Amino acid sequence: MHIPDGYVDITIAVVFAALSVAVLSFAARRVGRTVPESRAPLLGVVAAGIFAAQMLNWPIPGGTSAHFVGGAFAAILLGPHLGALCVATVVTIQALVFGDGGLVVLGANVFNMAIVEVYVGYGIYRLVAPYGEFRAAFAAGWLGITAGALTAGLQLGLSSAFEYQLLTTLSIMGVGHLVLGLIEGAITAMVYRYLADARPDLRPTAETEVSLS
Amino acid sequence: MSDRPNWLVGALAILLALTLLAPVFGWAAGAVGYAEPLENAAEQTGAVDSAEAVSIALLADYSVAGLGSAAGTFVSAVVGTALTLVVALGIGRLLGTAPNAE
Numbered sequence: 001m002h003i004p005d006g007y008v009d010i011t012i013a014v015v016f017a018a019l020s021v022a023v024l025s026f027a028a029r030r031v032g033r034t035v036p037e038s039r040a041p042l043l044g045v046v047a048a049g050i051f052a053a054q055m056l057n058w059p060i061p062g063g064t065s066a067h068f069v070g071g072a073f074a075a076i077l078l079g080p081h082l083g084a085l086c087v088a089t090v091v092t093i094q095a096l097v098f099g100d101g102g103l104v105v106l107g108a109n110v111f112n113m114a115i116v117e118v119y120v121g122y123g124i125y126r127l128v129a130p131y132g133e134f135r136a137a138f139a140a141g142w143l144g145i146t147a148g149a150l151t152a153g154l155q156l157g158l159s160s161a162f163e164y165q166l167l168t169t170l171s172i173m174g175v176g177h178l179v180l181g182l183i184e185g186a187i188t189a190m191v192y193r194y195l196a197d198a199r200p201d202l203r204p205t206a207e208t209e210v211s212l213s
Numbered sequence: 214m215s216d217r218p219n220w221l222v223g224a225l226a227i228l229l230a231l232t233l234l235a236p237v238f239g240w241a242a243g244a245v246g247y248a249e250p251l252e253n254a255a256e257q258t259g260a261v262d263s264a265e266a267v268s269i270a271l272l273a274d275y276s277v278a279g280l281g282s283a284a285g286t287f288v289s290a291v292v293g294t295a296l297t298l299v300v301a302l303g304i305g306r307l308l309g310t311a312p313n314a315e
Contacts, residue, residue: 003251006264055238055293058238086301098293162254
């Protein structure tokens with residue numbers, strides 16, 4: 001999911017970098033007004049946990065492998081704005097220190113994983129939550145990462161290195177991550193359920209929503 | 214506030230456990246042949262040769278020069294996790310203490 005430099009045309013990279021900067025600065029402004037200082041340690045731990053979890057490549061027999069991206073997970077736990085900043089931090093460190101994802105395309109990678117996966121995942125979580133939080137977290141992780149993969153496929157398919165084969169890139173990225181996303185959904189839902197049971201006070205909605213259970 | 218160290222200790226223990234798992238998963242993924250949909254798409258369209266490495270990356274590909282694969286992955290996991298923790302904490306504090314401008 002991390003696009004290296006050279007894959008995406010410079011104009012595409014610039015457009016998505018500008019979009020990312022715009023969304024993240026909006027997120028930072030929203031967060032500055034709404035987040036209590038006490039959530040700073042949680043932001044740090046969730047970001048570090050996502051970094052560590054992304055290093056775990058789940059091997060799938062047949063020659064493929066996927067790792068947890070965590071955008072939807074961050075959105076559910078931290079709220080979408082702080083979640084976006086959280087995953088953007090991870091993606092930036094991965095590119096700068098580990099060369100995982102390019103520098104020119106950093107904005108595009110942030111857009112796919114820290115913005116699309118986070119906000120789409122959060123929207124799906126909110127939509128499905130009335131039918132059960134476990135289900136909602138699963139759907140958020142699953143469809144959030146698929147949405148991020150589709151925007152990555154869009155960026156690649158509009159680029160010369162991929163010979164503008166938009167249908168090919170969209171279908172390989174979309175279908176591939178629709179399948180691999182089941183793992184993302186499962187991890188998102190299981191870790192969320194564990195945290196919700198162990199530390200119900202960490203849930204962003206804990207102060208504002210009354211649980212029936 | 215008083216229980217903050219309490220959950221932080223548990224969280225740090227989980228982070229350490231994840232970094233210890235990194236080399237294991239790295240080996241397992243290598244054993245089945247690591248390929249993501251992105252790489253498949255690049256192969257199908259002939260884009261593979263266009264990829265450029267990030268030259269400033271100190272621990273490129275999560276490996277450390279002079280260390281073996283497992284040790285390099287583990288060191289990368291520890292460094293990256295700790296760095297992410299510190300940077301994100303810093304961002305959280307900045308945002309948390311920023312005066313409400315609007």
